[in-house]
Amino acid sequence: MDKYTLDNIYKLYMTDVYRYLFYLCKDKYVSEDLLQDTFFRAYLHLEDCPPDNVRPWLFRTAYNAFIDNQRKAKRKAPLDTEILDNIAEPKSTEKDILIKEQLSLIKSVMENMHEKQREA
Numbered sequence: 001m002d003k004y005t006l007d008n009i010y011k012l013y014m015t016d017v018y019r020y021l022f023y024l025c026k027d028k029y030v031s032e033d034l035l036q037d038t039f040f041r042a043y044l045h046l047e048d049c050p051p052d053n054v055r056p057w058l059f060r061t062a063y064n065a066f067i068d069n070q071r072k073a074k075r076k077a078p079l080d081t082e083i084l085d086n087i088a089e090p091k092s093t094e095k096d097i098l099i100k101e102q103l104s105l106i107k108s109v110m111e112n113m114h115e116k117q118r119e120a
Contacts, residue, residue: 004051006043013055014039017062024066034069038062 017038022031041061042049049057 004046004054006039006046009042009046009054009058010039013058016055017058020059021062021066024063025069030069034062034065037065037069041065 014035018031018035021034021038022028025031025034038058038061041064042058045061
């Protein structure tokens with residue numbers, strides 16, 4: 001059973017599992033994270049794996065880690081910034097009217113200024 005320690009399994013299959021994960025997700029950093037997650041899961045459940053099926057079991061674990069990561073990424077859908085802007089400052093006719101009033105006030109003040117002040 002010494003052959004099936006986590007350290008030996010890692011040394012034997014780490015490169016193959018990494019390549020498989022990279023093939024699935026096409027991202028170096030995500031592949032590295034998933035590789036770490038795969039071997040963490042292997043550490044937790046290695047005693048459940050039959051010794052003659054370590055390699056297929058490890059690849060299945062890697063695939064499950066990939067699928068879990070994909071599901072998690074779907075749940076974290078990015079928010080549209082326009083939605084956030086509307087939540088922070090909802091557009092309303094009242095706001096539009098206030099802006100128009102402020103602009104007309106500025107315009108009337110500018111009309112009463114001397115020509116050089118207006119140009120500045």
